[in-house]
């Protein structure tokens with residue numbers, strides 16, 4: 366049941382995947398944190414990453430986004446090897462990421478946060494006019510993005526005062542302001558109140574559905590994850606145990622005993 370075969374293999378030529386990791390490894394001192402991880406995320410798919418605490422999920426994201434350099438292997442974005450590229454170069458190539466901890470500017474308004482994210486991405490001068498002129502393109506775009514994540518009525522709210530679920534939506538709007546083609550979501554449901562989970566789930570679904578993003582997400586909330594993803598990668602002690610459909614992964618006895626408990 367365990368499969369690390371790229372989607373589409375054996376059924377004719379497959380298009381270049383949006384994201385591919387090939388033999389990715391990280392060794393720190395005497396510790397092998399990740400070993401020989403290979404998988405593809407086909408364009409337009411949503412793929413989940415699960416694994417027990419310490420399995421290497423965040424480290425994988427750090428290698429893909431360029432926070433850490435691997436000791437072996439490659440990261441490819443749309444077929445281009447970005448392994449030697451910086452975080453900024455990868456962002457400019459279309460890779461976006463959210464973090465486990467909040468990465469917004471709490472003292473700024475909701476709208477200012479999104480305008481700032483798009484200005485930083487465009488690399489131009491940063492200007493935060495508190496009351497931009499009507500029709501200002503950056504503000505219009507920020508408002509559109511905030512509307513699309515359900516925060517259209519919170520433009521002037523201080524970001525730091527938002528409930529946790531809305532902070533996560535704001536972070537996704539900030540991510541969208543950078544025009545990503547591939548997004549990495551690191552535990553988006555962490556700390557989110559149960560009542561806010563369905564709304565945030567819809568926003569994550571819209572990344573793929575409305576914005577055409579390819580998504581790789583780590584999420585401990587299994588019900589949410591399995592409802593969103595087409596395939597799930599399972600990490601265990603730095604190894605890729607399986608990557609397959611949610612049904613196949615949940616039925617895999619190796620995965621059950623390693624991650625989910627005893628085999629059924």
Ligand SMILES: Nc1ncnc2c1ncn2[C@@H]1O[C@H](COP(=O)(O)OP(=O)(O)OP(=O)(O)O)[C@@H](O)[C@H]1O
Nearest residue numbers: 393396398416417418419420421422423424425600
């Ligand atoms: N800089 C480092 N030096 C040494 N060990 C590290 C370093 N960074 C991570 N590790 C170790 O690598 C392993 C993987 O850590 P990582 O944070 O990637 O796991 P994770 O699957 O994201 O866990 P969690 O679900 O708890 O967030 C852990 O055993 C961790 O202690």
